[in-house]
Amino acid sequence: xxxxxxxxxxxxxxxxxxxxxxxxxxxxxxxxxxxxxxxxxxxxxxxxxxxxxxxxxxxxxxxxxxxxxxxxxxxxxxxxxxxxxxxxxxxxxxxxxxxxxxxxxxxxxxxxxxxxxxxxxxxxxxxxxxxxxxxxxxxxxxxxxxxxxxxxxxxxxxxxxxxxxxxxxxxxxxxxxxxxxxxxxxxxxxxxxxxxxxxxxxxxxxxxxxxxxxxxxxxxxxxxxxxxxxxxxxxxxxxxxxxxxxxxxxxxxxxxxxxxxxxxxxxxxxxxxxxxxxxxxxxxxxxxxxxxxxx
Amino acid sequence: xxxxxxxxxxxxxxxxxxxxxxxxxxxxxxxxxxxxxxxxxxxxxxxxxxxxxxxxxxxxxxxxxxxxxxxxxxxxxxxxxxxxxxxxxxxxxxxxxxxxxxxxxxxxxxxxxxxxxxxxxxxxxxxxxxxxxxxxxxxxxxxxxxxxxxxxxxxxxxxxxxxxxxxxxxxxxxxxxxxxxxxxxxxxxxxxxxxxxxxxxxxxxxxxxxxxxxxxxxxxxxxxxxxxxxxxxxxxxxxxxxxxxxxxxxxxxxxxxxxxxxxxxxxxxxxxxxx
Numbered sequence: 029x030x031x032x033x034x035x036x037x038x039x040x041x042x043x044x045x046x047x048x049x050x051x052x053x054x055x056x057x058x059x060x061x062x063x064x065x066x067x068x069x070x071x072x073x074x075x076x077x078x079x080x081x082x083x084x085x086x087x088x089x090x091x092x093x094x095x096x097x098x099x100x101x102x103x104x105x106x107x108x109x110x111x112x113x114x115x116x117x118x119x120x121x122x123x124x125x126x127x128x129x130x131x132x133x134x135x136x137x138x139x140x141x142x143x144x145x146x147x148x149x150x151x152x153x154x155x156x157x158x159x160x161x162x163x164x165x166x167x168x169x170x171x172x173x174x175x176x177x178x179x180x181x182x183x184x185x186x187x188x189x190x191x192x193x194x195x196x197x198x199x200x201x202x203x204x205x206x207x208x209x210x211x212x213x214x215x216x217x218x219x220x221x222x223x224x225x226x227x228x229x230x231x232x233x234x235x236x237x238x239x240x241x242x243x244x245x246x247x248x249x250x251x252x253x254x255x256x257x258x259x260x261x262x263x264x265x266x267x268x269x270x271x272x273x274x275x276x277x278x279x280x281x282x283x284x285x286x287x288x289x290x291x292x293x294x295x296x297x298x299x300x301x302x303x304x305x306x307x308x309x310x311x312x313x314x315x316x317x318x319x320x321x322x323x
Numbered sequence: 324x325x326x327x328x329x330x331x332x333x334x335x336x337x338x339x340x341x342x343x344x345x346x347x348x349x350x351x352x353x354x355x356x357x358x359x360x361x362x363x364x365x366x367x368x369x370x371x372x373x374x375x376x377x378x379x380x381x382x383x384x385x386x387x388x389x390x391x392x393x394x395x396x397x398x399x400x401x402x403x404x405x406x407x408x409x410x411x412x413x414x415x416x417x418x419x420x421x422x423x424x425x426x427x428x429x430x431x432x433x434x435x436x437x438x439x440x441x442x443x444x445x446x447x448x449x450x451x452x453x454x455x456x457x458x459x460x461x462x463x464x465x466x467x468x469x470x471x472x473x474x475x476x477x478x479x480x481x482x483x484x485x486x487x488x489x490x491x492x493x494x495x496x497x498x499x500x501x502x503x504x505x506x507x508x509x510x511x512x513x514x515x516x517x518x519x520x521x522x523x524x525x526x527x528x529x530x531x532x533x534x535x536x537x538x539x540x541x542x543x544x545x546x547x548x549x550x551x552x553x554x555x556x557x558x559x560x561x562x563x564x565x566x567x568x569x570x571x572x573x574x575x576x577x578x579x580x581x582x583x584x585x586x587x588x589x590x591x592x593x594x595x596x597x598x
Contacts, residue, residue, distance in 0.1 A: 030392075030394070032393075042423065043423075054410070115407075118407075120407035121407055126373055127391070128396070129424060130423065131393050322368075
């Protein structure tokens with residue numbers, strides 16, 4: 029196979045531009061709606077409840093707005109692949125997609141960029157922009173999400189210390205695990221991207237595999253996969269669980285020692301590797317689907 | 324050139340195509356005829372790489388169509404029988420997607436659209452099915468590909484449009500192209516297709532040029548009924564009869580009569596044309 033038949037930047041540019049336009053036509057309005065309705069709706073609902081229940085004009089705090097941001101992000105990444113690429117399983121659109129003169133790799137890369145990068149980035153920008161405008165107009169909301177995130181990044185080192193102190197003060201297995209998770213998320217920004225891919229890619233794969241009920245079937249497939257993984261992993265986790273149970277009432281030093289050894293010590297690395305492997309497997313599935321799709 | 328060798332295809336246990344062997348050569352517009360469900364669409368989708376060959380082989384200029392290499396795809400166009408509107412004007416669609424086909428000519432697209440009485444500035448979502456079909460036909464022809472596969476292109480077209488379609492196909496295709504048009508409405512393609520391929524369930528009943536057909540068969544419009552006619556049908560003002568051409572006379576091939584003759588005399592026709 030000639031290199032030109034595998035990937036050609038000029039052709040990819042043309043393909044990506046057409047893909048971008050098609051996605052905008054199919055999903056642009058939904059993206060705008062999700063990214064703006066969620067923060068605006070939260071603002072008005074919170075103020076309405078506060079007025080009715082507390083007789084105060086008090087906007088949603090940063091905690092609630094962060095939660096809404098996560099919900100909006102999930103809604104966006106779950107609906108976007110179906111709207112943009114779901115029609116590929118239909119004969120009329122699918123035939124055109126498959127016979128359009130671009131390579132499988134170009135189609136795959138464009139799909140990946142659109143679903144995992146362009147749409148989330150655009151959605152984030154719109155959501156955060158809307159949030160910033162709301163906070164600028166109404167100071168009862170406090171800091172906007174961007175300022176809050178910037179502050180969090182600036183104080184990352186401090187946060188680690190704070191978390192570890194928190195562990196030292198009221199150490200339990202649950203608190204220690206929570207602390208580990210916090211440290212993991214703060215110390216590895218790649219995991220944020222990895223987790224967005226981890227939510228988006230299964231829905232993209234589902235949009236390409238299932239002919240009907242794409243979102244519901246994908247959720248069921250994720251559920252089934254999680255169940256199967258849990259069953260398979262149970263024998264391996266038994267030792268770890270036994271250690272957890274036996275140390276449930278251990279003193280602080282024992283617990284901290286436990287978290288500095290064995291599987292706990294490399295938790296961040298193990299998590300990153302496992303997430304990356306799953307995402308690579310999902311990407312391979314998407315590529316394979318594009319390769320073998322027939323009409 | 325497309326070489327089809329011992330091609331077989333089935334949907335589960337249902338065999339559609341079996342042991343199909345034929346060559347499709349440059350400079351011809353092949354008419355792929357057959358009843359509903361005999362595998363016309365399946366054969367077309369196999370030819371353009373939308374399906375994977377399960378038995379036998381298809382080679383298009385030495386390539387397997389299912390590899391779907393961009394260089395190969397840019398020299399072929401497949402027009403599906405079911406077309407869907409894009410949320411844009413016809414001219415925008417042509418501008419956006421035409422650039423993927425090396426031979427695409429925007430001016431020609433506009434010209435064909437005008438010949439087919441369709442407005443290129445109209446939004447595709449507001450078009451009727453016939454207008455949409457004409458838009459895609461215009462696009463397919465303006466791509467000027469070597470291989471052009473059209474599945475039931477005249478479905479949904481009104482009577483004047485069918486004539487315009489025949490004219491456009493004759494006028495706007497490359498001399499070295501291989502065009503395969505499938506239909507079960509044989510009259511729609513009269514005068515433009517040559518050779519004719521008539522498919523039956525799991526079989527090719529006829530694959531012959533118009534010249535070969537008129538060498539072997541006579542289409543007789545006389546009122547006198549012939550005893551040895553392979554096919555006879557009453558038409559206003561007389562009969563149309565199809566007979567074996569034993570005298571070497573020339574007659575105009577009537578596609579509908581030919582199609583019915585082939586279906587009523589499968590073995591005889593195969594014997595005549597496979598000699």
